[in-house]
Each structure stands twice: as C-alpha cells, then as structure tokens.
Amino acid sequence: MSIALTSAAVPTSTRTDKVRVMVVDDSVVIRGMISRWIGAEPDMEVVASLRTGLDAVNQLERINPDVAVLDIEMPELDGISALPQLLAKKRDLVIIMASTLTRRNAEISLKALSLGASDYIPKPESTREATAAETFRHDLIQKIRHLGAKARRGTGHTTASPPLAPGHDRLRTAAPGTPAAPVAAAPIVRRAFGLLPPKVLLIGSSTGGPQALMTLVGEIGPVIDRFPVLITQHMPPTFTTILAEHLARASKRPAHEAIDGESIKPGQIYLAPGGRHMRIARHGIDATIALDDGPPVNFCKPAVDPMFTSAIDVWQGSIMSVILTGMGSDGMRGGKDIVAAGGSVIAQDEATSVVWGMPGAAVHAGICAAVLPLNQIAPKLVRVFSGDRA
Numbered sequence: 001m002s003i004a005l006t007s008a009a010v011p012t013s014t015r016t017d018k019v020r021v022m023v024v025d026d027s028v029v030i031r032g033m034i035s036r037w038i039g040a041e042p043d044m045e046v047v048a049s050l051r052t053g054l055d056a057v058n059q060l061e062r063i064n065p066d067v068a069v070l071d072i073e074m075p076e077l078d079g080i081s082a083l084p085q086l087l088a089k090k091r092d093l094v095i096i097m098a099s100t101l102t103r104r105n106a107e108i109s110l111k112a113l114s115l116g117a118s119d120y121i122p123k124p125e126s127t128r129e130a131t132a133a134e135t136f137r138h139d140l141i142q143k144i145r146h147l148g149a150k151a152r153r154g155t156g157h158t159t160a161s162p163p164l165a166p167g168h169d170r171l172r173t174a175a176p177g178t179p180a181a182p183v184a185a186a187p188i189v190r191r192a193f194g195l196l197p198p199k200v201l202l203i204g205s206s207t208g209g210p211q212a213l214m215t216l217v218g219e220i221g222p223v224i225d226r227f228p229v230l231i232t233q234h235m236p237p238t239f240t241t242i243l244a245e246h247l248a249r250a251s252k253r254p255a256h257e258a259i260d261g262e263s264i265k266p267g268q269i270y271l272a273p274g275g276r277h278m279r280i281a282r283h284g285i286d287a288t289i290a291l292d293d294g295p296p297v298n299f300c301k302p303a304v305d306p307m308f309t310s311a312i313d314v315w316q317g318s319i320m321s322v323i324l325t326g327m328g329s330d331g332m333r334g335g336k337d338i339v340a341a342g343g344s345v346i347a348q349d350e351a352t353s354v355v356w357g358m359p360g361a362a363v364h365a366g367i368c369a370a371v372l373p374l375n376q377i378a379p380k381l382v383r384v385f386s387g388d389r390a
Helices: 028-039 053-063 079-089 103-114 130-153 209-217 221-226 239-251 304-315 332-341 358-364 374-385
Strands: 019-024 044-050 067-071 094-099 119-122 200-205 229-233 255-257 269-271 277-283 286-292 319-323 344-348 370-372
Touching (some): 019 028, 019 053, 019 130, 028 044, 044 053, 053 067, 053 079, 067 079, 079 094, 079 103, 094 103, 094 130, 103 239, 119 130, 200 209, 200 304, 209 229, 209 239, 209 374, 221 374, 229 239, 229 277, 229 304, 239 255, 239 269, 277 304, 304 319, 304 332, 319 332, 319 358, 319 374, 332 344, 332 358, 344 358, 370 374
Parallel strands (some): 019 044, 019 067, 067 094, 094 119, 200 229, 229 269, 255 269, 319 344
Antiparallel strands (some): 277 286
C-alpha cells in the first residue's frame, strides 16, 4: 500500500508564503534527500542546507527560516548543543530533531523537547529500505507543514483559551497566512459527561504529546492510585521505552510499556509500545493487554483508535478518555464509539496544543464533554473520578 505524502488539501502557495526550511545534517546524502522531498512540495522550500550545528547558529539570522530540521550527531556543534543557541537567536523557530533509533538518541530527543524543540523524527537506519524511507518522508513533510504553518501564522500555544461553555460556543481559528484573531466558526455543542462512573482513563496523544503527558500524569496521582491509566502516544520503538521511564518519574507511580497478555490493574500506567497497537481484551474477569502487530491505523502504529474502541468491550460506558495535542484525527472515531457507549471525551484546547489536529477533530465531531487548557485537564479528571460529572 502506498502512502500519500501530502494531505488531501494542500493550500496553493506563492514563494512568499512558503514555509522556509533549514536542513542541518552532516550527511550529504541525508541533506540531499530531505531537500529534494521539501522542494517537491508546493507550500515549502529549503532556504539552507548545512553540515554542522555551528553553521546553523552562525547563519540563522541571515537565513531566517521558519523550521529547522536538526540532526543530533554532527561535528563541531551537535544538535542538542545547537538547540538552545538557535532558540536564543530566534525564539519562535520550529526545531524538529532528527536521529536514528538508538536508546541514546531517544533520550537526547526527549531532552530536546524539554529544552524547546517542537518535535522529533526518527531517521531510517538505511535510506535504501523503501518502506522506512517513505514513512520518514511522510512524517517529516507533515510535521514541517503543520508546525511551520502555525509558526508563520504566529499562533503560539502559551496563552490558554477559555474552556468550552455549556450549549453552543464558537471556536477561534486563524485564516492561513494571517495573524491569529477571533473569527466566526461553526457552533460546537458540548455533550454532558457520561452518567456511569469511570473505571479507566485512556489517553491519546501525538505531536507535543510527551511534554503534555509529563505535565498531566504528574498531577493525577489520586486517579492513578485508584484506576488503571492506558496511554497511546504516536512514537517509535525505543522512544516509548524511554518515555515510559520518564512517565514513571513524573507521576511517581509505576509506568511501563504494556506487555501482551498482562492483566490491567489500578495504580499502573500502561504505555503502548512503539510499533504495536495496544488493545484491551477480557480474560475471564480480568481486563488484559492485547498487543496487535497489524497495519498502521491513521498512518500510525501504535494508534489511539484501536485502544479506544477495544476498551468498550471491557468497560462499556465506564470510560473516561482524553485526546491531547497531535496531528491528524486519530482518536476521533474511537472517541465517537466511546461516547455512543455512554463514556466521555475531554480534548485539549487549541491554545495550549502544539498542533490542534487530534483534539480539534474530536471537538468538531461534537463528541467532547469538555475542551480545556492543559493545566485544567488534571484537576477536572480528579473531580470526575471522584464523582463530580457536572
């Protein structure tokens, strides 16, 4: 099955409104490959192709890119050392860290997110492997497109928007290429929370998700202590191993990559391992993990929809689900199924999302009981799991 490399609706662009990309990698082969891919897109252009982080720092002001694709391992000045220097010179620069799938590079990539990088992308071990290269291309182009377009619009995500009011409300959106400003949007109906008390918390996230997850799990200790928490973050193998360790430290509770066939217990955080879907199954009276090596769903593996939908067979309507920042619409269809079964969905708001794709899709589908800034989601979850479903 071939992978579409552009979204269904790519805006027509002139040279002046293209996303400006700086490629920084010591491999001439990688630089050339990425530059060709970007050059083939109508809405982006390569404005510099550089060998070292030092070159990037020295030439940043002259080049003035919107996005930097930054390799981790480079001579003279590596990516993690160049990162803070680049952001010091251009605070709103979108930096996407690129690295091969090693434990060390996964650690560095997650550290880079905490230092201000917008996202990361794993490079294929060999560009000769067609499927890996196609996946890398698809993911990289989408990240540049969505993160770069947001940067050009000037829609930073530091100011929280108010939560959605009961009944009808209007969401603020910005027209492409214009500064963010309140404009009319289709009315969105907030649903009531499900009547059944939740027995499990399911969380889905993608771009911007690791940092959002760290914040969230650190503040929902009372929920984790009494209920199981299952998380699907779009992330490759090795990276999920490191993320699970970080989640354990942030929450001060047990967190690990889910194991096929293990029982699901309160007091535990289960993270879908990279490269496998995490579903939930019933084994006698126990809920158990069922890892699935099937094809990608919504271009993702693991994907949120399989986790959401499979949970209904075990917990029916006693499900609380949260959709955090991320590209695409993964989680929306599974969220619809959860709501139809009597459960509830909370979405992160646009202002605090790195990319408002996944949560935005859920909001526009009309399935959300609340749309909240990141710092308001944990307090709401603690109240809901304590019996307050207003």
